[in-house]
Amino acid sequence: MELDVTDTDFYRTPIISQASDPENAARLQRLWETPPGLRGQLTTVDHKTIGIRYLVTAFAFLLLGGLEALMMRLQLAHANQHVLTPEQYNQMFTMHGITMIFLYALPVLSGFSNYLWPLLLGSRDMAFPRLNALSYWVFLFSGLFIYASFLAGDGPNSGWFNYVPYSSLSYNPGQGIDFYALGMILLGISTTVGSINFVVTLFRSRAPGMSLNRLPILVWGTLTASVGNLLAVPAVSLAFLMLWMDRRVGTHFFDDGGGGNPLLWQHLFWMFGHPWVYAIVLPAMGIISDGLPTFCRRPLVGYTPVALSTVATMFIGFGVWVHHMFATGLPPMSLSFFSAASFVIVIPSAVAVFAWIATIWMGRPVFKVPFLFFASFVLLFVIGGVSGFMTAAVPLDWQLTDTYFVVAHLHYVLLGINVFPVIGGIYFWFPKITGRLMDERLGRWNFWTMFIGFNLAFFPMHISGLLGMPRRIYTYSNGYGWDTLNFVTTIGAFLFAIGVLLFVANVALSLRRGEKSGPNPWDASTLEWAVASPPPPYNFAVIPTVASRHPLWESHLSEEGSDSSVLDRGPLLAQGRETMGVTVLDGEPDVILKMPPDSFAPLVMAVLLTALCYSALIHSGWLCALSTVGILGCLLIWLWPTALVQSVKCQTMDVHYD
């Protein structure tokens, strides 16, 4: 992909050019486009393609998890049914949890962020394009790996939370748990490298002038989630590795007889698990904070408090994990601390809720489909929040925990704060991604079916929970007062499923026949709406210079004496694949970053990593050795210095820059 212009100059004053110059567009197109055909598809590092793949794959897992849920709801619609055997039911609820929490909730947000970040930040790609491709392939393979357990006839059945001793070898000798454990270690690699990519991109790869206080809240949300993941994911990867070792190597981390402790599993799991639940909602809250203002025709009220509350929530989120363990017999002092922290964490969420309401109130609502999802989200957020507030009270939690009350809570927060913003976000950004608008009328049917179905399904669970219905039971008897509630829940679940189908139908129809869209059909304010729909592979013909949080609204919001963003002229950066690197706080340009070409390395690496995990599953020493050597070799090829670096010679440079 190199041009005939020599690329070995180590310093350059960037050429400033016009965005509208067709020669620039042609040159950048040749540099950045992915060649058509299978090779292109397997080697592409384009963040937009990777983002779409994440979205589609995550949705596929959402549908799988949804089917599992519907099976469970059929079984529970009436007392004492035999739709599923106990073992089948237990595998269903385990896989439902795994699929939704790990294979849908974070990947779908990674999909949005991957697609949007460079566009929002005014950059041409993420900081590590090949690592980006790797994180997707490993995610896909880890999901397939875990689901392969079903094909092997032995799905994991000990709950997504997988407590020992039930998940240990003596009670679970089959391979299901091993599939889960090793699959999670593999997925952890994807999450970790993805998080590294987001953090470094945010720090370094933005448009000039995009200082920290001008970042869209979606970026704040994903950044916070990524930092949280970097610090939290190792806990669960370690826990699963230790479990696998206890099961297959004979160690004694968790086994009470050998000096281990079953509670160690719970501590490690929840030290990861609680920050994780914030990682899967904070970016979605960012979608609201960025999307809602567009449909209220005004900037977000309280940008700084909302950005700070995002970070505060994740920070406090590291200090509440024991609230998942309130009934385990820990000392009252420790329970009190974690209970108090669980109350405190509500405060930053309250900041966001009131900011959103204020934005609507002080704005002028536009009743398009995204607005319906974004506004209803606020209500669902609060319902999920108050049920969480109730469980924060430790002695009350001794009644609420392990009942359907918690199931109600977790579904209100997960569907309310992740799924509804995601669906709304798809309606919002669909025109940008595809160049077509989704159908408004079908969208309204979609919204109301989902909204009514969701509440019909999950609100009764608060009540059945208060009436004592325990979690994770494959059936129940009459005489407990749960029958009608469960039946209503099942109806609601199926209604919600119809809503999901309407959504899928709307996507499919709109892809073919949706109304064509220009660059900015919603008259939104952020940078992604400045480029064509869909964006060209190079995103921006010239690197924009940013002067405010709302570059596209500056003419309406201008204050005296402020600079305005410049989008039509800027550094061309077309001597190869290039983008601008800036300082962390203020966004001043300080380096021209060279981006890698398309490559097979990420796919090969993903295959090798999967082979390594598979070798552990089947206890194959030679496959383990082979894959390790392969991984090291692939890494060496991947990291081998580029032509530019190879042309560096000692003694030839006497300019001191640093």
Add this chain to the structure above:
Amino acid sequence: MDTPLDYLYSFGPAADPLVKLGWGLITISLLVTAIIAILLLVAIFSRRQKARPDAEGHLPITRDSGGMMLIYIGVGISTVVLFASAVWTIFTLAAVASPARAPTLTIDITAHQWWWEVRYQNDKPALIFTTANEIHIPTGEPVRINLATVDVIHSFWVPQLAGKMDVIPGQHNSTWIQADKAGDYFGQCAEYCGVQHAHMAFHVIAQTPDEFASWNRQQLAAVGAPQSETLQQGQNVFMTRCSVCHAVRGTIAGGNLGPDLTHVASRGTIAAGLLVNNTDNAAAWIDDAQALKPGSSMPSLHLSPQELTDVVAYLGSLK
């Protein structure tokens, strides 16, 4: 009661403060939800000056100030409510952490995959006895419950008398319960423990102190010799087919893999609360336990009809 696991009713001091806290926080939650819903609707539908859309049909962009006040007030009130709730929580925790006076009765409960072994402790060894799945306590007295498990994690939960306490291998958790009113309180295992977690219930029968004493004496009594031919044959079947796992004090049956059956006929339910204890259910359970509770440790014995009738009669005599 129609809703026997409903914990918004309570009948003892280990649970009463939880009901109050529960209703209090429910009230706050409903109020908050209602207020937010109203605010949201007001925000969406409040009257605004008509605005003219531009050439592309977009409404104009504004930046009216003043929204921050809503955040200050909302967060301010929320913080006060949260603080008050936290304080109430701490007081409630103190109130239920331990009983007002030292318990005079201690019961050791050992959880098994999918049934509850109940052992009444006493300083005098002769007064110790074991039963299963049905716990009797005197009213008005705090009772200490020591918890242990032989296999995985379970959770001991009798909602109308106390909050949950997990049962964890290697850990000596204990809790206390007290019933101020006589009655049959339902209990349930509350931590997923395997394939029959759904059917691991138990009962706490609170009786007046006199009734409790009399029940206690009855449980201590050893079983006498069978009084009829049928019962003798029933006992023979029991010894051959059941005594490996089940114990009956006063006979040579000493198995401890399954529930102690010394006074099984005095219990209201069998199979850890799954079935009402009557002849038909007992027969169905013994004949084909796997159909009723698949995966449980009780095998489907498929006895001959005569053997079945005899052993059911025998068990029926173990009052």
Add this chain to the structure above:
Amino acid sequence: MTNGPLFQKQLPVGAIGRRASGWWGMLMLIATEAALFSYLLFSYFYLASQAKTTWLPIAMPSLRLALPNTIILLASSLVLWWGERAMRRGLLIRQLLAIGLALVLGMVFIVVQFLEWHLKTFSMTDNAYGSLYFTITGFHMLHVLGGILMLGVLFIWAALDYFNAERHTPISIGVVYWHFVDAVWLAVFSSFYLYPYLR
């Protein structure tokens, strides 16, 4: 604005010093690996604090091999620091020497560690302490091995004349990683070898 001071100066092209994406990527990798070791050591201290019987399978861990080994690893960090300073002055030979010496020291560390493992009277599957000891020191050793491979590759790249006084980001990345591995060892060493004496 685009003709203003923001764009009139020359910008470096490609990876240079702390501006390289790879440098930041390594810092993030160090953060997540540090978290991993924190959780490993948490497990160690948690199980030690909850132990109902004697925690240590042996009287006291012997420092006979571990202490010199610690010094060897610290020395290797010092050597790499000296080497990178030399590289910043364009002294390639000294840089190569430093990498070579650090490589040797690293390999000595691993050999001594294997010897120590061999001499232990308990195994990974005996009890929780054994499981933790071998897993945690094993994880650390894997990181040292990774570091050694990295140093080997850096040696080759330096010998191929890919670096100079101004541009040698891969070396900085490798060196900071090595310092991190050293810091982790200090934490692991303190936890396993010093903490029991304080208990």
